[in-house]
Amino acid sequence: MAKMAASMVGSGEDAFRKIFKFYKRRNPPPDLSDVLDFSKAVPSDTVVLAELDPAAVSDVEAARVGLKPVRDWRAFGLQGYPGFIFISNPFLLGCQPFWVRQCLKTYPQKPNICNLDMHMSPSDTEDIWGKSIHALSCPPSGKREPQTLLEKLRWVTLGYHYNWDTKMYSANHYTPFPADLHLLSSQIAAACGFPGFKAEAGILNYYRPNSSLGIHVDESELDHSRPLLSFSFGQSAVFLLGGTVRQDPPTAMYMHSGDVMVMSGQSRLLYHAVPCIIPPPQEHTTLDMAGCSLASSLQDSTVMEQVSKQDWTVCSRYIQSSRVNMTVRQVLGPGQSLPETPACHERTDEDQTVGCHDRESGKRKRSSGCDSVDTIET
């Protein structure tokens, strides 16, 4: 735990909540000097090098999904968090734009489900990208334009669709998981010592500058022996990783564009949260986003497609102020199956919120509205 956090909390109190509020505060802005930055020199007393398995993924396989050779990844563990692995942007130069475009253009498409489906008709949410690109391609004008659908997007679910009300998955609420994201995830998992990982459920979170994600544990999956993977693109965020109880003060770390986090083993069920979104440091801003063309040597075998100039104009405008995070999970272990659930309840006009926040346990709350990805108790 960082010195500042240690000095802020008394024994027995909800340390996570206190530190979450500290980093969420806007006025005055929080002191970020205690936030770990894996893209820079890291303190050797708390950060260790993570052991990867470079033989698990060949260089060609890695390049197919836009990743550097595993031996070139900068991967870290944290003292006191066994099973937690932070991979500082393992993407090849020029390859993040493909994944950003998938998050903004492809994955929000049907049959995947998003927050807008909760209070809009299927025809209204059918082509979120197409309905948004005109406004997003034009340079911002002086007066405030109405928000596009893309800017109102808060979450998308893939594969087994997470039910925010019951906090469960069900056998009959499933659509095919995207093959490209499955391949990316299985390679990251294999390199981290989890061969045979099956990407079965995904949650994409879309963060606007004022968004935050409340304190929660991801425990709805039936098999907790499989890791949870997290991919970040666009603006940076402060991520808080706590313990198994809210009294454990969390460690704060930056997540920059391209960073990948793996929560496995004893770290799979830890409390975590995102209190704030912040602009990336200067050296990250031009990122490798500018070069959105794929290396020509890759073009035959890659699952990735070239991102057109027009698509990139929209994506880059979006991520100039926003962050997208994808978490990927294996839901079922060998021999496990999910229950079937009755068909979803009819949508009513009052349905503005999906999922509910359990104040006692700190489980997550999702909003289908436009103000925050997720909110925390005040």
Ligand code: SIN
């Ligand atoms: C999550 O915990 O579900 C997402 C975390 C993040 O946005 O980094």
